Amino acid sequence: xKKTIITFLLFLxxxxxxxxxxxxxxxxxxxxxDELAEYFENKGYAFNQLLEDSRFKLIEDITGKFTxxxxxxxxxxxxxxxxxxxxxxxxxxxDFLVKYAPELDAAQEKYGIPKHVIAGIIGIESEFGKYKGxxxxxxxxxxxxxxxxxxxxSKAQLEELLIFAKKNKLDILSLESSYAGAMSYAQFIxxxxxxxxxxxxxxxxxxxxxxxxxxxxxxxxxxxxxxKAVMRxxxxxxxxxxxxxxxxEARKLERxx
Numbered sequence: 001x002k003k004t005i006i007t008f009l010l011f012l013x014x015x016x017x018x019x020x021x022x023x024x025x026x027x028x029x030x031x032x033x034d035e036l037a038e039y040f041e042n043k044g045y046a047f048n049q050l051l052e053d054s055r056f057k058l059i060e061d062i063t064g065k066f067t068x069x070x071x072x073x074x075x076x077x078x079x080x081x082x083x084x085x086x087x088x089x090x091x092x093x094x095d096f097l098v099k100y101a102p103e104l105d106a107a108q109e110k111y112g113i114p115k116h117v118i119a120g121i122i123g124i125e126s127e128f129g130k131y132k133g134x135x136x137x138x139x140x141x142x143x144x145x146x147x148x149x150x151x152x153x154s155k156a157q158l159e160e161l162l163i164f165a166k167k168n169k170l171d172i173l174s175l176e177s178s179y180a181g182a183m184s185y186a187q188f189i190x191x192x193x194x195x196x197x198x199x200x201x202x203x204x205x206x207x208x209x210x211x212x213x214x215x216x217x218x219x220x221x222x223x224x225x226x227x228k229a230v231m232r233x234x235x236x237x238x239x240x241x242x243x244x245x246x247x248x249e250a251r252k253l254e255r256x257x
Contacts, residue, residue, distance in 0.1 A: 029058070029146040036145050036155065045162050050138060055173040059135060059143040065179045066149065080238045089123045089246060094253050096128040103206040111213035116254070117226060118212045120247035121233060126185040129205055137161055137181040137190065138172050157181055160190030168200040175202070186212050 033051070040047035050056060059065075074080050081087070096119060097104065104115035122128055138161060144154035161181070165172040177183045181190065184202040188211065196215040199207035219229040230240045 028148075032146045032148060032151075033142060036142065036158075039155070040158070040162070043159075050172065051142075053173055055136070056142070057136075057139055058146060059139055059179060061147075062140065062143040062179060063147045063149040074238075077238060077241060081242060084124065084242065085127070086242060086246070089127050090249055092128050092130075093119065093123060093246065093250055096123065097250055097253060100205060100209060103209045107209050107213040110210070111217040113213040113216045113220065114226070114247065116247040116250035117216065117230065117243070118209055119250045120243040120245075121212045121216075121230070122185055122208060123246050124239070124243050125187040129185045129203075129208075132185060132203060133177040133179075133183065133187075135177050135179045135181075136173060137175050137177040137183060140177060140179055140181040154181075157190045160194050164190055164193045164197075167194075170200075184208055184211070186215075188215075 037047045037051060072083075074083065104118060107113065107118055108115040119128075126132060138158070141154040141158040141161065145151050145158070161172065164170070165175070175183060178187065182188060183190075183193065184197075185205065185208045188197060192215060196211055196218060197207070198210040198214055201207055215233065216226075216229045219232040220226060223229055223232070227240060227244065230243050231237075233243075234240070
C-alpha cells in the first residue's frame, strides 16, 4: 500500500526558509538571537529582560523535531488512530460530554457549531485536557529563529505571543506549549489566540470550548463546510477524518443517553 505522509505539521513547510544556523554553530545562533532582540527592543518590548531570565532556554535541535515529525509515515487511517491513541480518547469522551454539557450547549447555541465537533477537536488535541505541552512558547519561537527555521513565521508568532501576554497580564515564561508553540487544551498558536480565543485563562476548559467554537465558526462562514473548517484547524485529511469520527461517536453517545 502506498505510504501516506502525516500532514498535521505540513502547514509549516509552506513558509519559506530564511537564514539558517546549524545548532552546532553557537556564534550564528547568537547573532540570530541578537538580531531578534534588537527588532523587538526597537518596538518597545523588554525582550532582553526575557532572554536574561533563568527560565529562558533554547530548545536543542528544534528544527529536527519538526522535520522528524513530518517524515513519519503511516500505512492507513487505522495506523494514524493508533499513533494518536484514538481509543483512549474515545473512552474519555462520555465523561467530557457529561461534565461540560452546559458549556458545550452554550457554545453550540452562540456560534452555531455542533458541540460534538467541538468535543472532537479538544479530544484529539489534548485528550480532553490531559495534555498541554511540556515546552514554553517563548523558548520555542526564539529557538526556531536562532536555528533559522521558519524565521519570519516564528518572529511573527513571537510578536503575537507578546501581545497576548501583555493584554492578559501573563508571565510569558510560565506558559506551556507544544514545541510548535501551540497553547491551551485547544492548542492555539499565538496568532489564533489573538483572534479567536475567548477569555484569558488558557487552561479553563469552558474558555477552550468557546474558543474552538469561535474559531470553527469563523472558518465555517468562509468555507461553508464543517469539514473544511476543521481542515483549517489542521490541514490534514486524516486529522479532519479522525476529528469528525470522534464527533460522530459523541452524537451516538448522546442518542443513547
